[in-house]
Amino acid sequence: MRGSLCWIRKTFTAEIAEKSQAGCSCAIGAVKSTAMTNPIPAGHGTPALVGIPFDANSSFMRGTAEAPPIIREAFRSDSTNLCTESGLDLEGNPMFTDAGDMKVSEDHAFRDIEAGISQMLDKGQRPISLGGDHSITYPIVRALYRKFGQLSIIHFDAHPDLYEEFDGNRNSHACPFARILEESMVKQLIQVGIRTMNPHQKKQAEKYEVQVIEMEKLPMYDRLKRAGPVYISFDVDALDPAFAPGVSHREPGGMTVREAMRHLHAITGDIVGADLVEYNPKQDVSNLTAAVCGKILKELLGKMLGC
Numbered sequence: 147m148r149g150s151l152c153w154i155r156k157t158f159t160a161e162i163a164e165k166s167q168a169g170c171s172c173a174i175g176a177v178k179s180t181a182m183t184n185p186i187p188a189g190h191g192t193p194a195l196v197g198i199p200f201d202a203n204s205s206f207m208r209g210t211a212e213a214p215p216i217i218r219e220a221f222r223s224d225s226t227n228l229c230t231e232s233g234l235d236l237e238g239n240p241m242f243t244d245a246g247d248m249k250v251s252e253d254h255a256f257r258d259i260e261a262g263i264s265q266m267l268d269k270g271q272r273p274i275s276l277g278g279d280h281s282i283t284y285p286i287v288r289a290l291y292r293k294f295g296q297l298s299i300i301h302f303d304a305h306p307d308l309y310e311e312f313d314g315n316r317n318s319h320a321c322p323f324a325r326i327l328e329e330s331m332v333k334q335l336i337q338v339g340i341r342t343m344n345p346h347q348k349k350q351a352e353k354y355e356v357q358v359i360e361m362e363k364l365p366m367y368d369r370l371k372r373a374g375p376v377y378i379s380f381d382v383d384a385l386d387p388a389f390a391p392g393v394s395h396r397e398p399g400g401m402t403v404r405e406a407m408r409h410l411h412a413i414t415g416d417i418v419g420a421d422l423v424e425y426n427p428k429q430d431v432s433n434l435t436a437a438v439c440g441k442i443l444k445e446l447l448g449k450m451l452g453c
Protein backbone atom coordinates (compact mmCIF):
# COMPACT_ATOMS: atom_id res chain seq x y z
CA MET A 147 0.00 0.00 0.00
CA ARG A 148 3.01 2.25 0.26
CA GLY A 149 2.54 5.46 -1.67
CA SER A 150 -0.99 4.65 -2.77
CA LEU A 151 -2.47 7.84 -1.36
CA CYS A 152 0.14 10.13 -2.76
CA TRP A 153 0.68 12.06 -5.91
CA ILE A 154 3.57 12.58 -8.23
CA ARG A 155 3.62 15.96 -9.83
CA LYS A 156 3.92 16.04 -13.57
CA THR A 157 5.80 19.28 -13.74
CA PHE A 158 7.74 21.44 -11.39
CA THR A 159 7.51 25.18 -11.71
CA ALA A 160 8.90 28.10 -9.80
CA GLU A 161 5.33 29.19 -9.24
CA ILE A 162 4.52 25.99 -7.40
CA ALA A 163 7.76 26.32 -5.43
CA GLU A 164 6.76 29.79 -4.36
CA LYS A 165 3.29 28.75 -3.32
CA SER A 166 4.70 25.83 -1.47
CA GLN A 167 6.68 28.06 0.79
CA ALA A 168 3.52 29.52 2.19
CA GLY A 169 2.02 26.07 2.68
CA CYS A 170 2.63 23.43 0.07
CA SER A 171 0.25 23.19 -2.80
CA CYS A 172 1.82 20.13 -4.35
CA ALA A 173 -1.35 18.12 -4.27
CA ILE A 174 -3.23 20.82 -6.14
CA GLY A 175 -3.51 19.86 -9.77
CA ALA A 176 -1.06 17.07 -9.29
CA VAL A 177 -1.42 14.03 -11.48
CA LYS A 178 0.18 10.63 -11.37
CA SER A 179 2.74 10.35 -14.11
CA THR A 180 5.85 8.39 -14.85
CA ALA A 181 6.87 10.56 -17.78
CA MET A 182 8.29 13.75 -16.34
CA THR A 183 9.85 16.28 -18.57
CA ASN A 184 12.43 18.67 -17.24
CA PRO A 185 11.10 18.69 -13.68
CA ILE A 186 13.95 20.71 -12.17
CA PRO A 187 13.86 24.48 -12.50
CA ALA A 188 16.77 26.22 -14.16
CA GLY A 189 19.64 26.95 -11.82
CA HIS A 190 18.85 23.98 -9.61
CA GLY A 191 20.05 20.43 -9.81
CA THR A 192 18.80 16.99 -8.93
CA PRO A 193 18.85 16.36 -5.18
CA ALA A 194 21.22 13.46 -4.59
CA LEU A 195 21.76 11.50 -1.40
CA VAL A 196 25.37 10.81 -0.54
CA GLY A 197 26.63 8.94 2.50
CA ILE A 198 29.75 10.32 4.16
CA PRO A 199 30.93 7.59 6.55
CA PHE A 200 33.43 9.65 8.49
CA ASP A 201 33.63 10.23 12.24
CA ALA A 202 37.34 10.75 13.01
CA ASN A 203 36.74 14.35 14.12
CA SER A 204 34.31 13.35 16.85
CA SER A 205 35.47 14.63 20.22
CA PHE A 206 33.60 12.34 22.60
CA MET A 207 32.42 9.15 20.95
CA ARG A 208 32.70 7.64 17.50
CA GLY A 209 29.97 5.77 15.65
CA THR A 210 28.41 8.31 13.28
CA ALA A 211 30.38 6.82 10.37
CA GLU A 212 27.99 3.87 10.56
CA ALA A 213 24.94 6.06 10.05
CA PRO A 214 24.45 6.35 6.26
CA PRO A 215 23.14 2.84 5.44
CA ILE A 216 20.94 2.85 8.54
CA ILE A 217 19.38 6.19 7.62
CA ARG A 218 18.74 4.92 4.08
CA GLU A 219 17.12 1.77 5.46
CA ALA A 220 14.82 3.81 7.72
CA PHE A 221 14.02 6.20 4.88
CA ARG A 222 12.90 3.30 2.70
CA SER A 223 11.34 1.21 5.45
CA ASP A 224 8.10 -0.58 4.66
CA SER A 225 6.83 0.58 8.04
CA THR A 226 5.77 3.79 6.31
CA ASN A 227 5.55 5.28 2.83
CA LEU A 228 7.78 7.67 0.94
CA CYS A 229 5.38 10.60 0.85
CA THR A 230 6.35 13.93 2.29
CA GLU A 231 3.76 15.56 4.49
CA SER A 232 2.97 17.91 1.62
CA GLY A 233 1.88 14.94 -0.49
CA LEU A 234 4.90 14.53 -2.75
CA ASP A 235 5.56 10.85 -3.40
CA LEU A 236 9.27 10.07 -3.46
CA GLU A 237 8.73 6.39 -4.28
CA GLY A 238 10.42 5.69 -7.61
CA ASN A 239 10.53 9.43 -8.15
CA PRO A 240 13.09 10.42 -10.80
CA MET A 241 13.37 13.90 -9.35
CA PHE A 242 16.03 12.76 -6.89
CA THR A 243 18.81 10.21 -6.95
CA ASP A 244 21.20 8.35 -4.66
CA ALA A 245 24.91 8.79 -5.35
CA GLY A 246 25.91 6.07 -2.86
CA ASP A 247 28.58 6.47 -0.21
CA MET A 248 31.67 8.57 -0.68
CA LYS A 249 35.09 6.98 -0.22
CA VAL A 250 36.81 9.04 2.45
CA SER A 251 40.34 8.43 3.71
CA GLU A 252 41.01 9.45 7.29
CA ASP A 253 44.24 11.21 6.31
CA HIS A 254 42.74 13.36 3.56
CA ALA A 255 39.10 13.37 4.54
CA PHE A 256 38.36 17.03 3.89
CA ARG A 257 40.11 16.95 0.51
CA ASP A 258 38.13 13.83 -0.47
CA ILE A 259 34.81 15.27 0.68
CA GLU A 260 35.31 18.60 -1.05
CA ALA A 261 36.32 16.84 -4.27
CA GLY A 262 33.40 14.40 -4.04
CA ILE A 263 30.86 17.17 -3.54
CA SER A 264 32.42 19.21 -6.37
CA GLN A 265 32.02 16.24 -8.69
CA MET A 266 28.35 15.97 -7.75
CA LEU A 267 27.83 19.68 -8.42
CA ASP A 268 29.53 19.28 -11.81
CA LYS A 269 26.98 16.59 -12.63
CA GLY A 270 24.15 18.97 -11.82
CA GLN A 271 23.35 17.33 -8.49
CA ARG A 272 22.43 19.02 -5.23
CA PRO A 273 23.98 17.00 -2.38
CA ILE A 274 22.04 15.82 0.63
CA SER A 275 24.77 14.23 2.66
CA LEU A 276 24.16 11.67 5.34
CA GLY A 277 26.87 11.91 7.99
CA GLY A 278 29.14 11.37 9.62
CA ASP A 279 30.20 13.85 12.25
CA HIS A 280 29.56 17.56 11.84
CA SER A 281 33.10 18.35 10.69
CA ILE A 282 32.07 17.25 7.16
CA THR A 283 29.99 20.41 6.73
CA TYR A 284 33.13 22.52 6.28
CA PRO A 285 34.50 20.79 3.13
CA ILE A 286 30.95 20.46 1.76
CA VAL A 287 30.38 24.19 2.11
CA ARG A 288 33.76 24.92 0.47
CA ALA A 289 32.63 23.05 -2.63
CA LEU A 290 29.24 24.79 -2.65
CA TYR A 291 30.81 28.21 -2.12
CA ARG A 292 33.01 27.76 -5.18
CA LYS A 293 29.91 27.19 -7.28
CA PHE A 294 27.32 29.47 -5.72
CA GLY A 295 29.28 32.15 -3.85
CA GLN A 296 28.26 33.20 -0.35
CA LEU A 297 25.49 31.11 1.16
CA SER A 298 22.85 31.56 3.80
CA ILE A 299 23.26 28.62 6.15
CA ILE A 300 20.43 27.42 8.35
CA HIS A 301 22.01 25.29 11.03
CA PHE A 302 19.88 23.14 13.36
CA ASP A 303 21.87 22.07 16.42
CA ALA A 304 22.04 21.97 20.20
CA HIS A 305 25.60 23.28 19.81
CA PRO A 306 26.96 26.36 18.02
CA ASP A 307 30.06 24.42 16.76
CA LEU A 308 31.98 27.70 16.69
CA TYR A 309 35.09 26.71 18.64
CA GLU A 310 38.32 28.15 17.30
CA GLU A 311 39.77 24.74 18.14
CA PHE A 312 38.67 21.86 20.34
CA ASP A 313 41.08 19.53 22.18
CA GLY A 314 43.80 20.87 19.90
CA ASN A 315 41.90 19.91 16.74
CA ARG A 316 40.87 22.76 14.43
CA ASN A 317 38.97 20.24 12.30
CA SER A 318 36.94 18.95 15.24
CA HIS A 319 33.21 18.49 14.83
CA ALA A 320 32.95 21.32 17.36
CA CYS A 321 34.61 23.77 14.90
CA PRO A 322 33.12 23.60 11.38
CA PHE A 323 31.29 26.91 11.51
CA ALA A 324 34.38 28.76 12.77
CA ARG A 325 36.25 27.49 9.70
CA ILE A 326 33.39 28.38 7.35
CA LEU A 327 33.08 31.89 8.81
CA GLU A 328 36.85 32.53 8.70
CA GLU A 329 36.78 31.94 4.97
CA SER A 330 33.84 34.33 4.49
CA MET A 331 31.79 31.72 2.70
CA VAL A 332 28.61 32.78 4.45
CA LYS A 333 26.25 35.63 3.81
CA GLN A 334 24.43 34.78 7.00
CA LEU A 335 24.69 31.91 9.45
CA ILE A 336 21.46 31.28 11.33
CA GLN A 337 21.60 28.75 14.14
CA VAL A 338 18.40 27.18 15.44
CA GLY A 339 17.84 25.24 18.66
CA ILE A 340 21.08 26.23 20.40
CA ARG A 341 21.24 25.43 24.13
CA THR A 342 24.93 25.04 25.00
CA MET A 343 26.35 28.49 24.30
CA ASN A 344 29.48 29.29 26.35
CA PRO A 345 31.52 32.51 26.63
CA HIS A 346 34.11 31.55 23.98
CA GLN A 347 31.52 30.60 21.40
CA LYS A 348 29.41 33.66 22.28
CA LYS A 349 32.44 35.79 21.45
CA GLN A 350 32.84 33.94 18.17
CA ALA A 351 29.14 34.41 17.37
CA GLU A 352 29.46 38.14 18.00
CA LYS A 353 32.66 38.40 15.96
CA TYR A 354 31.08 36.79 12.91
CA GLU A 355 27.58 38.25 13.44
CA VAL A 356 25.97 34.85 13.68
CA GLN A 357 22.21 34.91 14.21
CA VAL A 358 21.80 32.54 17.12
CA ILE A 359 18.21 31.51 17.81
CA GLU A 360 18.40 29.85 21.18
CA MET A 361 16.09 26.94 21.92
CA GLU A 362 14.32 29.06 24.49
CA LYS A 363 13.29 31.60 21.83
CA LEU A 364 11.54 29.14 19.47
CA PRO A 365 9.41 29.23 17.43
CA MET A 366 11.12 31.74 15.16
CA TYR A 367 10.02 31.16 11.59
CA ASP A 368 10.52 34.63 10.10
CA ARG A 369 14.30 34.57 10.49
CA LEU A 370 14.43 31.51 8.20
CA LYS A 371 13.03 33.32 5.22
CA ARG A 372 16.02 33.88 2.96
CA ALA A 373 16.71 34.68 -0.66
CA GLY A 374 19.53 33.34 -2.80
CA PRO A 375 21.50 30.14 -2.19
CA VAL A 376 20.68 28.40 1.08
CA TYR A 377 22.38 25.44 2.73
CA ILE A 378 20.70 23.45 5.51
CA SER A 379 22.85 21.68 8.07
CA PHE A 380 20.82 19.47 10.38
CA ASP A 381 22.54 18.03 13.44
CA VAL A 382 20.25 15.39 14.91
CA ASP A 383 21.09 16.54 18.44
CA ALA A 384 19.02 19.69 17.78
CA LEU A 385 16.18 17.36 18.71
CA ASP A 386 15.46 16.46 22.28
CA PRO A 387 17.11 13.15 23.20
CA ALA A 388 13.65 11.91 24.17
CA PHE A 389 12.87 11.84 20.45
CA ALA A 390 16.36 11.17 19.14
CA PRO A 391 18.56 9.38 21.69
CA GLY A 392 20.93 8.14 18.98
CA VAL A 393 23.47 10.94 19.21
CA SER A 394 26.87 11.21 20.85
CA HIS A 395 26.04 14.38 22.77
CA ARG A 396 22.57 14.11 24.31
CA GLU A 397 21.46 17.57 25.31
CA PRO A 398 18.06 17.67 27.04
CA GLY A 399 15.59 20.46 26.41
CA GLY A 400 15.63 20.24 22.62
CA MET A 401 13.17 20.36 19.77
CA THR A 402 10.35 17.98 19.13
CA VAL A 403 10.37 16.39 15.71
CA ARG A 404 7.33 18.51 14.88
CA GLU A 405 9.05 21.74 15.91
CA ALA A 406 12.04 20.84 13.74
CA MET A 407 9.84 20.10 10.75
CA ARG A 408 7.88 23.32 11.17
CA HIS A 409 11.12 25.29 11.11
CA LEU A 410 12.38 23.26 8.17
CA HIS A 411 9.18 23.95 6.26
CA ALA A 412 9.48 27.68 7.00
CA ILE A 413 12.82 28.04 5.16
CA THR A 414 12.75 29.93 1.86
CA GLY A 415 15.45 30.56 -0.76
CA ASP A 416 17.22 28.32 -3.27
CA ILE A 417 18.31 25.27 -1.32
CA VAL A 418 21.57 24.19 -2.94
CA GLY A 419 22.44 21.42 -0.51
CA ALA A 420 21.83 19.94 2.91
CA ASP A 421 23.37 17.59 5.42
CA LEU A 422 22.01 15.34 8.13
CA VAL A 423 24.79 14.70 10.60
CA GLU A 424 25.67 13.29 14.02
CA TYR A 425 23.25 10.35 14.04
CA ASN A 426 25.10 7.73 16.07
CA PRO A 427 23.56 4.25 15.71
CA LYS A 428 25.63 2.98 18.68
CA GLN A 429 23.56 5.24 20.93
CA ASP A 430 20.19 4.54 19.35
CA VAL A 431 17.29 2.77 21.06
CA SER A 432 15.25 0.39 18.93
CA ASN A 433 16.18 2.37 15.79
CA LEU A 434 14.00 5.21 17.01
CA THR A 435 16.46 7.90 15.92
CA ALA A 436 16.96 6.16 12.58
CA ALA A 437 13.22 6.55 11.96
CA VAL A 438 13.44 10.23 12.88
CA CYS A 439 16.36 10.66 10.46
CA GLY A 440 14.34 8.95 7.72
CA LYS A 441 11.49 11.36 8.37
CA ILE A 442 13.70 14.45 8.38
CA LEU A 443 15.38 13.23 5.19
CA LYS A 444 12.00 12.89 3.47
CA GLU A 445 11.02 16.41 4.44
CA LEU A 446 14.44 17.77 3.41
CA LEU A 447 14.03 16.17 0.00
CA GLY A 448 10.52 17.56 -0.28
CA LYS A 449 11.83 20.96 0.64
CA MET A 450 14.56 20.81 -2.01
CA LEU A 451 11.96 19.77 -4.55
CA GLY A 452 9.88 22.78 -3.67
CA CYS A 453 7.33 21.08 -1.45
Ligand SMILES: [Mn+2]
Binds near residue numbers: 303304
Ligand atom coordinates in the same frame (compact mmCIF):
# COMPACT_ATOMS: atom_id res chain seq x y z
MN1 LIG B 1 25.38 19.15 17.96
